[in-house]
Amino acid sequence: MRPIVRLLSAVLMLVATLTLSAAATAKPPLVLAAASLQESLNAAADAWAARHHERPILSFAASSALARQIDAGAPADLFISADEPWMDDVQKNGFVAPGTRVSFLANTLVLVAPAASTAKIAIRPGFALAQALGDGRLAMADPESVPAGKYGKASLVSLGVWSSVSGKVVRGDSVRAALAFVERGEAPFGIVYATDALSSKAVRIVGVFPNASHPPITYPIARLAASASREAEAFRLFLISAQGRAIFRHFGFLPHRPQAL
């Protein structure tokens, strides 16, 4: 019994020391970002670190999940959403620092298949997606909440094919979960961003969804009201600068004329 008590108190002391020392030094900024930004934002953080700044901590998930966490009071510094409605939600709840919201990136939506697939489909109104799927599933992010899924559903609705494929949809909890199911060949088709398709060697772009078929895909960034980090604000300005956006363009993102909202 006694050695256990001694071990426990040692662990407690260790935890206490670590917590205190962590509080003493400033923490690097915490960035909550849409899952589709995984590679590009990491590259931007590397470029930032190369300029002798502390590398920000990046946390990737579906924008919907991140917005929920912010609404619940997550102590983060920056938020980058893959659509405007989730940023609206966070802003409406008073978590966005006034004057810091900028839409700085744009993306396109594509239909992908496993790299080995030879499927050919032209994306046009009423195209035969359901027949092409057969018994297979269409992998996409959750069409009710996750941006990539919402855009995908909007496209399929406006092309008039949603009702014929909605029963075959596998709902990933982020666009990357949907991408992974196509990469493994478990789903014959998937709907992801063009940048996701470019990030993976295991999938092939079958077609591009017309921009008019879904709301514009733009990525707003904002500093959170609770953040007092000056480094976070500097990193935000770097990301939306010409140099910052050049990094994202390298990963296939389209430039979006920064517009303060």
Added chain:
Amino acid sequence: MFLSADEWQIVDLSLKVSGCAVVFTLPPAFALAYLLARGRFPGKILLDALVHLPLVLPPVVTGWLLLIGFGQRGPIGSRLHEWFGLTLIFRWTGAALAAGVMALPLMVRAMRLSIEAVDRRLEGAARTLGASGWRVFWTITVPLALPGVLAGLVLGFARSIGEFGATITFVSNIPGETETLPIAIYAALQVPGSDAIVTRLAVTSVILSLGALVLSEVLSRRAGAGQGGHVL
């Protein structure tokens, strides 16, 4: 009751998935429990550890192993499809497989304890009275271990109802097919203004889990009492 038709479908699916999971896990779980309780063989510790692995492994690892093993392209999944036309990935049967694997350790534990508690002198007595090995097994061992077996079933059922990590990794979220209670709650959590749905589903979860735990506790108490001498 207070659930909508869609929500009932989710509860219904959860019950179906968990029910199938424990029914199909029961025979291997009992065999493993018997082997671990009575057997003496090299590698017993290793088998014991393997059985318990899903209990301590991150569920997402279990889900990933199922995905690469039982997916359409996996070594087991492709053969099941080829030979029996059986597909597990993206199907409720796959959700049941994931739930069953996660429930196995709890079921084996409960059953093993009750088999170990069976008084072996009673089995010996039955043998001296001329009963065959099988007859002793079915008329002495199984009835005496029954409360523990039932407790294991209920506990496994409760674990299956709550299965999330392995399920979402292996079969993802397909409404009406693999959208069980926890997955529906997780999906609803990401939709603004869905607090009422989340609350209703969460309350249903609590009721189901609590009921199963109480039932399993009652059954294991009964198993403990049976051990106290007034058997037969």
